[in-house]
Amino acid sequence: MIRFQWNTLLLGRISRLLKVNNTITPSAALLCGSVDKELVNILSSSTAKVNNVQENIKPLYTAPTNLNDLEKNFATTRPKNSVELVDYLSQFERFLVPENSIKAFDFFTKEKIDIAIKAHILSQESDIDAFLKTSTFFVKFLALSQGDLQKLDQKGSHFEILNSLLNKCYKSLRNKSFSELPIDNLAALYFTLKKNNGQLINLNLSNLLEEKILLNVNDTTSINFIFHVLKVMDLTPDQYKTVFKKAQELLPNLSINEAANLMYLISKTKNRPLSLLQEIVQRMEFIDDNSITLSSMVKLTQALQSLSFHSIHALRIICRNFVKSINTYNNANQITNVLCGLSAMNCGNEVVWNLAEKWLENNYREIDLRNILPMVTVLGKINCPTKNIELPLNYFSKAVTINRVSSSIAWLRYVYGMTILGKLTPRMAESVLREEFVVDLLKNKIDSAKFHLLNLVAQIDCAARTELDDYKLPMFPLNKYMDNDKNIVERTSNMLYDKRAQNFVSTADIAVKRIVGSEKKLSGPRILENGILVNNIISPTVNSKSDRVINWDQFIKSDGTKIGIVYISNKHMMKDVDTGACVRENGTVALKIRLLNKLGFDVVKIYEHEFDKNSTALDNINYVKREIEKHLKL
Numbered sequence: 001m002i003r004f005q006w007n008t009l010l011l012g013r014i015s016r017l018l019k020v021n022n023t024i025t026p027s028a029a030l031l032c033g034s035v036d037k038e039l040v041n042i043l044s045s046s047t048a049k050v051n052n053v054q055e056n057i058k059p060l061y062t063a064p065t066n067l068n069d070l071e072k073n074f075a076t077t078r079p080k081n082s083v084e085l086v087d088y089l090s091q092f093e094r095f096l097v098p099e100n101s102i103k104a105f106d107f108f109t110k111e112k113i114d115i116a117i118k119a120h121i122l123s124q125e126s127d128i129d130a131f132l133k134t135s136t137f138f139v140k141f142l143a144l145s146q147g148d149l150q151k152l153d154q155k156g157s158h159f160e161i162l163n164s165l166l167n168k169c170y171k172s173l174r175n176k177s178f179s180e181l182p183i184d185n186l187a188a189l190y191f192t193l194k195k196n197n198g199q200l201i202n203l204n205l206s207n208l209l210e211e212k213i214l215l216n217v218n219d220t221t222s223i224n225f226i227f228h229v230l231k232v233m234d235l236t237p238d239q240y241k242t243v244f245k246k247a248q249e250l251l252p253n254l255s256i257n258e259a260a261n262l263m264y265l266i267s268k269t270k271n272r273p274l275s276l277l278q279e280i281v282q283r284m285e286f287i288d289d290n291s292i293t294l295s296s297m298v299k300l301t302q303a304l305q306s307l308s309f310h311s312i313h314a315l316r317i318i319c320r321n322f323v324k325s326i327n328t329y330n331n332a333n334q335i336t337n338v339l340c341g342l343s344a345m346n347c348g349n350e351v352v353w354n355l356a357e358k359w360l361e362n363n364y365r366e367i368d369l370r371n372i373l374p375m376v377t378v379l380g381k382i383n384c385p386t387k388n389i390e391l392p393l394n395y396f397s398k399a400v401t402i403n404r405v406s407s408s409i410a411w412l413r414y415v416y417g418m419t420i421l422g423k424l425t426p427r428m429a430e431s432v433l434r435e436e437f438v439v440d441l442l443k444n445k446i447d448s449a450k451f452h453l454l455n456l457v458a459q460i461d462c463a464a465r466t467e468l469d470d471y472k473l474p475m476f477p478l479n480k481y482m483d484n485d486k487n488i489v490e491r492t493s494n495m496l497y498d499k500r501a502q503n504f505v506s507t508a509d510i511a512v513k514r515i516v517g518s519e520k521k522l523s524g525p526r527i528l529e530n531g532i533l534v535n536n537i538i539s540p541t542v543n544s545k546s547d548r549v550i551n552w553d554q555f556i557k558s559d560g561t562k563i564g565i566v567y568i569s570n571k572h573m574m575k576d577v578d579t580g581a582c583v584r585e586n587g588t589v590a591l592k593i594r595l596l597n598k599l600g601f602d603v604v605k606i607y608e609h610e611f612d613k614n615s616t617a618l619d620n621i622n623y624v625k626r627e628i629e630k631h632l633k634l
Contacts, residue, residue, distance in 0.1 A: 085130075128176075132189050135162070139162065139193055143195075143198075152201075186209060190206070191232055226243060230243065230265040244271075244276050254287075256317075263299075277307065294331055297322065319577045332363050332368075336367060339378045349578055372396050373411075373414045379421060381586055409453070422467075442481065448495075466595060496533060498569075511621045515624060528596070538632065540555065543633075563628075568606065
């Protein structure tokens with residue numbers, strides 16, 4: 001319908017430009033270039049006239065491939081009216097990209113495009129399309145050459161031209177019915193203004209454009225239109241429902257890359273329309289033809305993570321295509337982003353992880369500094385065997401220094417990743433344990449975020465003191481930053497275990513107490529070295545009849561072997577994307593076990609996924625007993 005309306009308008013303009021002798025002016029010939037042949041035939045009832053029209057359909061300019069070509073065209077034939085100027089500006093608009101910013105500005109100035117706009121657009125009775133298209137071009141040009149339009153000099157000539165153009169648009173649009181509007185050009189102007197913070201320059205126009213665009217949502221057949229609406233518009237809950245409903249209608253026609261982009265844009269709105277998300281995944285499964293691009297894979301991974309929508313079907317699409325195409329991808333940073341998303345969702349499989357290791361071996365020098373940091377976090381999170389990636393890790397260790405990292409949180413996460421991977425150095429440890437670093441790290445953070453960050457610092461401190469022979473600093477003074485928090489055990493437990501996992505912890509505690517026979521022979525949850533939570537420690541008197549209460553602090557510091565129990569929830573496990581099974585502990589748990597071993601503990605690991613297999617409390621007790629007896633004869 002929109003295309004038909006556009007062609008009808010074109011035909012009306014062409015008919016006005018036709019002369020009595022049936023010849024066609026250059027302007028009419030130019031317009032005819034975008035009219036279908038069958039519509040050209042409507043133009044005349046005589047064969048001779050049709051032939052005359054078709055022979056004269058020649059573009060005013062040959063299509064330029066760069067700004068130099070455009071300049072030559074302009075030097076040869078300057079626009080003589082609004083139609084020709086609009087065509088010229090549409091060619092110019094194609095080259096308004098960051099790498100052309102200086103050249104485009106120089107060209108605009110040299111050829112006096114502003115004067116041409118004043119002469120052919122603002123000083124004449126141009127039609128609504130000319131105003132809309134010229135305004136869109138000019139907004140893009142100003143955004144490229146001068147940046148954010150909110151910072152545009154309101155006393156300058158460019159602002160004056162833009163303001164005049166937008167006023168012309170408003171006056172031309174305000175009294176038109178919806179059916180008369182060139183909605184594509186109207187939408188292009190609105191989306192361009194919003195993207196570049198120009199909507200406040202003419203608030204009346206912006207409000208009018210927004211109103212018309214929202215009216216068009218129900219009529220559109222363009223998913224790109226919906227993409228732009230989601231990207232730039234601030235909608236009410238009811239308006240979002242309308243947009244999501246239209247997106248749902250368009251789903252059957254989407255490619256796999258468009259479906260990924262739709263989910264990504266939905267994630268940016270902070271909405272979570274579950275039924276639509278599920279239908280998007282179903283559509284992607286139906287059309288999964290290995291054509292998903294790496295950039296779409298990045299968007300899909302980020303969307304799943306942001307929405308907390310860990311669809312196993314979508315994750316399988318990502319992993320399957322990642323495995324098939326990793327050797328053809330050439331953007332190291334985007335590959336890093338995909339791996340980051342998968343690791344954040346505790347997802348992948350041995351094939352993905354092994355391929356990632358091999359890819360890293362060959363491409364680690366291609367990763368820029370900004371993405372080295374999350375790559376190290378990924379490698380730590382998936383508990384990657386360090387021996388498989390020695391070369392990349394050594395390179396990262398030399399390439400990344402605290403002075404090259406923009407934020408204290410980014411540096412802390414990098415150092416923590418290196419700690420998990422066994423690549424912590426004294427210099428790294430000292431950098432995060434300095435008072436000025438910790439103060440900056442905690443600045444403007446809410447209490448729960450402070451607690452989490454301090455826990456990471458304490459773990460790094462413990463690793464430095466237990467694993468580095470040449471590290472000499474005393475224990476990190478956690479209490480200095482914690483205000484002597486007496487609930488540190490409870491807070492750490494709540495941080496590590498979600499509500500579901502808390503039920504698992506309670507059930508596991510009951511089973512352990514039944515086996516040991518007395519609460520007095522168990523320490524209960526304790527924090528070691530300020531940051532390591534051990535869920536239970538078994539008394540050395542476990543096999544005696546004595547219920548003597550021991551000094552747990554003294555026992556923990558003793559040199560003898562100690563039996564510690566750690567509860568590992570499903571959240572702390574990496575899952576196989578194909579089977580859903582928990583297949584390996586994540587890096588955080590692996591570090592905890594390693595540090596407990598360094599502190600003299602023999603660790604009993606109790607897994608939630610093993611409890612999930614059991615059907616009765618007795619099954620749980622028997623499982624826990626078997627695990628304890630691997631370390632201690634009861």
